[in-house]
Amino acid sequence: MYEDKTLVCKDCGQEFTFTTGEQEFYAEKGFQNEPARCRDCRMSRKAANNGRRERVMYDAVCADCGKETKIPFNPTNDRPVYCRECFEARRGQE
Numbered sequence: 486m487y488e489d490k491t492l493v494c495k496d497c498g499q500e501f502t503f504t505t506g507e508q509e510f511y512a513e514k515g516f517q518n519e520p521a522r523c524r525d526c527r528m529s530r531k532a533a534n535n536g537r538r539e540r541v542m543y544d545a546v547c548a549d550c551g552k553e554t555k556i557p558f559n560p561t562n563d564r565p566v567y568c569r570e571c572f573e574a575r576r577g578q579e
Contacts, residue, residue, distance in 0.1 A: 494523040496530070547571050 487505040494501055501523035511519070522530065542555040548565030560566045567575060 490519070492519060492521075494526050495521045496526040497523060499523055549575075 487508040489505055490503040490508070491500050492503050493499070503519055507520075520527070540557050542557060543559050545554055545556050545560045545566040546552070547554055547568040549567055549571040552568050554566075554568040556566055
């Protein structure tokens, strides 16, 4: 049903083979488009994207115990902030 296809990478311009196995995988996953990049360019792009995903942490003081903690969002004064331990304890009470 499938045959190997030669495609051209949109990043580096090199030809690469879209194998029958890859085509079957794409069909199984329901992917509509053929790959636009060769394996090396996909891997380097993925590595570059992972580097941008560093989470910014903000300093805060726990509203229950007063311990200094770091949280993944910028705290505002309108809602209390809890350290991990106090947050988990409150979650368990609900």
